[in-house]
Amino acid sequence: MSTYVAHDETDYAPPAEVGEVELYHPKTWLGQYVFSQDAKIIAVQYACTAIGIGLVALVFSWLMRLQLAWPNEFSFINPSNYLQFVSMHGMIMVIYLLTALFLGGFGNYLIPLMVGARDMVFPYVNMLSYWIYLFAVLLLVASFFVPGGPTGAGWTLYPPQAILDGTPGATWGIILMLVSLAFFIIGFTMGGLNYVVTVLQARTRGMTMMRLPLTIWGIFMATILALLAFPALFVSAIMMILDLVLGTSFFMPALVNKGQQAAHQGGSPILFQHLFWFFGHPEVYIVALPAFGIVSDLISTHARKNIFGYRMMVWAILIIGGLSFIVWAHHMYVSGMNPYFGFFFATTTLIIAVPTAIKVYNWVLTLWRGNIHFTVPMLFAIGFIFTFINGGLTGLFLGNVTIDLPLSDTMFVVAHFHMVMAIAPILVVFGAIYHWYPKITGRMLNDSWGRIHFWISFVGSYAIYYPMHYLGFMGVPRRYYAITGTNFIPESAHSLNVAITVAALIVGAAQILFIWNMIHSYFRGKPSGPNPWNATTLEWQTPETPPTHGNFGKTLPAVYRWPYDYSVPGVGPDYIPQNIPPNEVAKGAWATPATGSAA
Amino acid sequence: MTITLVFLAFLMGVVVFWLFRQSINVQPWVAQAAAQDVQVGVLARPTAKITLVVFLAVATSLFALFISAYAMRINYLDWTPLPEPRLLTWNTAILVVASVAMQWAVISARRGSVEGVRTGLGVGGGLSAAFIVGQLIVWKQLSDAGYFVNSSAATGFFYLLTAVHGVHVLGGLVAWGRAFTRLARKDPPKVVTLSVELCAIYWHFLLAVWIALFAVLASPALGLAICTTPAAG
Numbered sequence: 001m002s003t004y005v006a007h008d009e010t011d012y013a014p015p016a017e018v019g020e021v022e023l024y025h026p027k028t029w030l031g032q033y034v035f036s037q038d039a040k041i042i043a044v045q046y047a048c049t050a051i052g053i054g055l056v057a058l059v060f061s062w063l064m065r066l067q068l069a070w071p072n073e074f075s076f077i078n079p080s081n082y083l084q085f086v087s088m089h090g091m092i093m094v095i096y097l098l099t100a101l102f103l104g105g106f107g108n109y110l111i112p113l114m115v116g117a118r119d120m121v122f123p124y125v126n127m128l129s130y131w132i133y134l135f136a137v138l139l140l141v142a143s144f145f146v147p148g149g150p151t152g153a154g155w156t157l158y159p160p161q162a163i164l165d166g167t168p169g170a171t172w173g174i175i176l177m178l179v180s181l182a183f184f185i186i187g188f189t190m191g192g193l194n195y196v197v198t199v200l201q202a203r204t205r206g207m208t209m210m211r212l213p214l215t216i217w218g219i220f221m222a223t224i225l226a227l228l229a230f231p232a233l234f235v236s237a238i239m240m241i242l243d244l245v246l247g248t249s250f251f252m253p254a255l256v257n258k259g260q261q262a263a264h265q266g267g268s269p270i271l272f273q274h275l276f277w278f279f280g281h282p283e284v285y286i287v288a289l290p291a292f293g294i295v296s297d298l299i300s301t302h303a304r305k306n307i308f309g310y311r312m313m314v315w316a317i318l319i320i321g322g323l324s325f326i327v328w329a330h331h332m333y334v335s336g337m338n339p340y341f342g343f344f345f346a347t348t349t350l351i352i353a354v355p356t357a358i359k360v361y362n363w364v365l366t367l368w369r370g371n372i373h374f375t376v377p378m379l380f381a382i383g384f385i386f387t388f389i390n391g392g393l394t395g396l397f398l399g400n401v402t403i404d405l406p407l408s409d410t411m412f413v414v415a416h417f418h419m420v421m422a423i424a425p426i427l428v429v430f431g432a433i434y435h436w437y438p439k440i441t442g443r444m445l446n447d448s449w450g451r452i453h454f455w456i457s458f459v460g461s462y463a464i465y466y467p468m469h470y471l472g473f474m475g476v477p478r479r480y481y482a483i484t485g486t487n488f489i490p491e492s493a494h495s496l497n498v499a500i501t502v503a504a505l506i507v508g509a510a511q512i513l514f515i516w517n518m519i520h521s522y523f524r525g526k527p528s529g530p531n532p533w534n535a536t537t538l539e540w541q542t543p544e545t546p547p548t549h550g551n552f553g554k555t556l557p558a559v560y561r562w563p564y565d566y567s568v569p570g571v572g573p574d575y576i577p578q579n580i581p582p583n584e585v586a587k588g589a590w591a592t593p594a595t596g597s598a599a
Numbered sequence: 600m601t602i603t604l605v606f607l608a609f610l611m612g613v614v615v616f617w618l619f620r621q622s623i624n625v626q627p628w629v630a631q632a633a634a635q636d637v638q639v640g641v642l643a644r645p646t647a648k649i650t651l652v653v654f655l656a657v658a659t660s661l662f663a664l665f666i667s668a669y670a671m672r673i674n675y676l677d678w679t680p681l682p683e684p685r686l687l688t689w690n691t692a693i694l695v696v697a698s699v700a701m702q703w704a705v706i707s708a709r710r711g712s713v714e715g716v717r718t719g720l721g722v723g724g725g726l727s728a729a730f731i732v733g734q735l736i737v738w739k740q741l742s743d744a745g746y747f748v749n750s751s752a753a754t755g756f757f758y759l760l761t762a763v764h765g766v767h768v769l770g771g772l773v774a775w776g777r778a779f780t781r782l783a784r785k786d787p788p789k790v791v792t793l794s795v796e797l798c799a800i801y802w803h804f805l806l807a808v809w810i811a812l813f814a815v816l817a818s819p820a821l822g823l824a825i826c827t828t829p830a831a832g
Contacts, residue, residue, distance in 0.1 A: 121646050189657060196653050201646045209618075210627040224614075227653070228607065231661035235668060239759070246748050248755035250672065266677030266752060271668060274600060278664070311622050318618055322611045326604065561630035582630050 025549070035131075037123035038549055039108045042130045044440070046104035049130075053137050054097035055515075058508050060089040069501035071482045079481040080168040083152030086479055088140075090155030091177070094283065095184060096137055098425055102290040103188070103226065104133060106432060107195045107219045109440065113539035114216050116204025116557050118550045120194040129194070132187030139180035146172035154479060156276060159251040159269050163244045166258075175244065178237040185230045185237075195223045204538075206559035210314070211578070213537050213563040214307065217314050218293020221321045222286045229282035229325070236275040243267065270335055277328035284421050285324040289317055291428040292359055295381045297563070298431050299363050301535045302378035303370030304574050306564035309362045316355035323352045333404045342401040349399035353392065360389060371567060371574070375533070376450035380431030383458045384424050391420025394469065409479070412472020415465045423461045430457070430514070437518070438532045442545045443525030449517045453510055460507035467496045534591070536577050537563045602670060603663040610656060651797050655804050658767065662808050665763060666815055669756045679751045683817050684740055690733040691813055697726035698806040701799040708792040716782060716795060723802060724775045727768055734765055760812050767808070771801050 026032040036042060063085045067077045077085075108126070112119050120126045143150040152168030153161060161167050163174055199212070199220045212220075239250040243264070251272040252264035300307040307313065329337060329345040363385055372378065394416040398404045407413060430453070437445050475488055483489060531540040543553040557579035565576040572588035580590055672678075700723035707715025738758065748758040778794040 122650070189654075193650055193653055193657075197646060197650045201649055208625070208627075209621040210625045227657045228610070228660045231657065232664050234661065235664045239668065242748070242755065242759065248749045249677075249752055250668070250755060263749075266675050268672060268675055271671050274671065275664065275668060278600065278603070306628065310627055311625075314618070314622065318614065322614075325607050560632060562627040564628070565630070576630075582632060585630075 035127060037119070037127045039112050039120045039123070039126060040440075040547065040551075042126055043105050043108035045130050046100055046108060046133065047106075049134055049137055050097050050101040050105060051515075053092055053140070054101075055511075056141075057089045057092035057097065058511065060085040060092075062505060062508055064089065065501040065504045067481065069498040080152060081149065082481045083154075083479070084150050084168050084173075087152050087154050087157075088144075088150050092140070093422065094155065094287070095181070096140065098287045098421075098429075099188070099226070099283070100133060101429060102287060102425070103195065103219065103223055104130065104191055106215075106290060106294065106436075107223065108191070109436070110215055110539065111195055111198050111219065112202070113439075113542070113547060113551055114213050114537055115199060115202060116207050116538050116552065116559060117198060117202035118552065118556070121198050121202055122194050125190045126194045129187045129191035132183055132190065136180045136184040136187060139176050139183065143169065143173045143176035143180070146176065148172055151177045156273075156280070157240070158276075159240060159243065159267075159272050160253065160255060160264075163240065163252070164255075164257055175241065178241050178244075181237045182234060185234045188230060189227060192223045192227045195219065196227070204556045204559060207538075207578075210311070211559055211562045213293075214296035214310070214313055214317075215290070215293040217317050218289045218291070218296075221317045222289035225282045225289070225321050225324065226286045229279045229286065232275050232279035236272055236279070239275075240272065270332075273332050273335055274328070277331045278325075280331060281328040282321075282324045285320055287421055287425050289321065291384070291425040292317065294432045295384050295428050296359075296363065296366075297537070298377050298381040298428075298435055299366050300564050300566060301435075301533055302375050302381070303367050303372045304566045305366055305370035306566055307362065308365040308368075309358070310562065310564065312358055313362055316358045319355040320352060323348060323355070327352060330399055330404070333401050334408045339401075346399055346401050350396065353396065356392060360385065360392075375434075376445070376447060376454060377431040377435035377533075379451070379454045379458075380427045380434065383454065384427040384431065387419055387427060387458075387461070388424040391416060391418075391424055395420060406475075407472060409477055410472040411468045411476045411478055414478050415468035415472060418465050418468075419461075423465065427458070430454070433518070435533065436539075437521070438528030438545075439539055439542075440546055441522050441525070442528055443521050444528045444532060445521045445525060446517050449513055453514045453517070456510035456513075457507055460503050460510065463503035464500050464507065467500055471496060534573070534575050536561075536565055536575050538578055541577050541579055600667050600671070603660070603667045606659060606663045645793055647793060647797060648800070651800055655801070658804070659808075662763070662811070665760055666811070669760070669815065672752055672756065675752070677751065678753060680753050681741065681746045681751070681757065682744070684737045686733055686737050686740065687813060687817060690730050690737070691809065693726050693730045693733060694806050694809055697723045697730065698799075698802045700726065701795075701802040704795050705792075705799045708788070708795045711788060713782070716791065720775065720779055720782065720795065720798070723798075724772060724779070727772060727775070727802070727805075731765055731768055734761055737761070757816060760816065764805070764809055764812055768805055771798070771805060774798055774801065 026036065026038075032038075033041065036045075063077060064082065066074055067082055108120070111117075140150075146169075148169050148171050150169050151157065151162065151173040153163075153170075153174065157174070157177070163170055165171070167174075169177075199216060203209075203212075239248075242248045243250055243252050247263050249264045249267035251269055252262070252267040253269065254265040255262050296307055296313060327345055327349045329341060330349045333342055333345075367382075394412070398407060398413065398416055434445055434450055437443075471493055474490070474493055476483065476493055528545065530542065530545040533540070538552075538557055538559070539547070541557060542551060558581075559578045560581050561576060561578055563578055565578075567574045568576055571585055573591035576585060577590055700719050702719075704716045704719025704723060707713075707719055738761070741754070741757070746754045746757075748755055774794075775798055778791070778798050781791050781794055
């Protein structure tokens, strides 16, 4: 009982009872459900918008795959819009889906509930954050309908080609893209300030930093990364807009365009690459760190065992975040850099494997001799571990300069980053939705459909990306509309492409099952009760399910323990919620179904 | 990128120190009564102040990246500096006085002198507006002399960096307006003091950023100069 608990100047305990006046109360239907300042509603708005635009990007990936499998079969796919599909698919998935869903969606929903706060510290700014994000999405969608269509410059938007005519969307598409990114960043910064400061300032009594669930640590650190890294994208977007609109030469070198000497001179495309990847690499961890955090909680909860090495996990999150800022140039090995530079960045890249491996070991050691329940969230969490290790191992190949040079811009790279930062985080997104959907709606998602969804998505993803590694070894380039006149690519590579496309169509279609499950269960799902997974964290201890405005009723919970008290010896139930005082543990009274739920 | 990395290394150091203090000697798996020794309902640091500090870290990251881009771009062959507008020195002086006035407002607020707060805020805000006008005159002078934003990379960076800084000053003036409204409405002294303090922190930040920008824009000693007065006329 005498253990020292760190309290510093940011460690703050709000009063147990919050007066009615201190909470914002919406007065109209519009204020309650549309222009809501409640983080839970904002979270759902973020998530729906992100998933909606993500489905558009999914269709783009189908169109790409159709072209690769059956070239010249489809009249609606030409070289220009193939490049547009590639670019929009990448940009939407990375920024408008994953970043927005993890931080705007899960961040908004889970931070106040898990730290024991009534809401974010600045609810109004939080609301603005969503509406600016929506505006950014609408700008992006608008670029599909302007003359020339959206930009086809690749999601990396490298100049000079991004703004030279000849690239699809070089007149309107690229401007809308850059302006949309700038708005996204402004909106995100508003939300991000909220997430960070809420974790620092609005924790309930007893919730020290070292008692935060790892989900919150992951989201917290990812938000800090995003707040510091997104300015790099902002800077490059602004400078590229100036190059395009005002004719400056930040990035644009002197060049001859269609026989005409362009007005630009002396700019540096490499400068853009540095800025872009200074954002781009931390972006990988902006997506990965929340996934790491969430998966830690899923594994611990569904294996009924405390997380192995909690403090190590927190430090690993911090070290990964710090290192992610000094590896960016491993995306630029082929840009002709000084070999010593390459050596430096290869070394830092490989060092990141150490804290990452610590996390993987800790997940596996948490599973070791745990009471593993193969629930749907657990399936997705274990699927994540496999996929993440796979993608991480191919990262060791690409992190080395000499191996990267021949593999750069081949399908191997596509396979690598889809495994590590597309499939792995999206498996966590699914797992998290199956896990928290009962809290958000009060109803369970259909279990059998969830299992079918998992197996098709998991096996299907491997069917898509495993063969792609071989295509990459053979030298099949990425982003090519069609490959003609080469003799190093055998006919069998083409059959593989057809197989990949078939798998991609099936996996994509399986997501309809998931969407339908979400819609159907909202109305017809089995009532879940307040705590269907017998979890310990505060969001499962709310008096109402789904939690109402203000989250915790009249009195905020006090926290007495860390969030991983599972299967504690000598205690009746196999979990002790964070808000159970030590002197009530012996009674074990919390395990009886609580009243006042939707059940 | 070195400049940005130095900033990030500093920030990382702060975070590591903080996390070390959070996690040293703490065994989170040991349950205990909720710490009652923490003063309940009292913020050690107001939330708004913490938020401002986090925001300033983001803004610093933005400026550090702009300056990094500038430091990389300057090495290319076509770099042609432009003459240094003399007005910049005056504008710098104006901003220094504005910052001092803001600090004066804070001191007065803590002493409870409403008159002093009004003077400090008034002078600070007025001079900041004058600074903006001064920067616009610099732009006018440069464009009259034929240095447009697209004339060369140096002019491009000059306009870009001053514009980004100017936008931050304008944003500050919005917050200044809110502080002034609170003062005029005769809000409780605590509220007024906090918003004046926030303004002052922000103004010192604006001044620090401007001095850094002024140094890299106009000091040949740093080897980064955009503006050098041409040796021969």
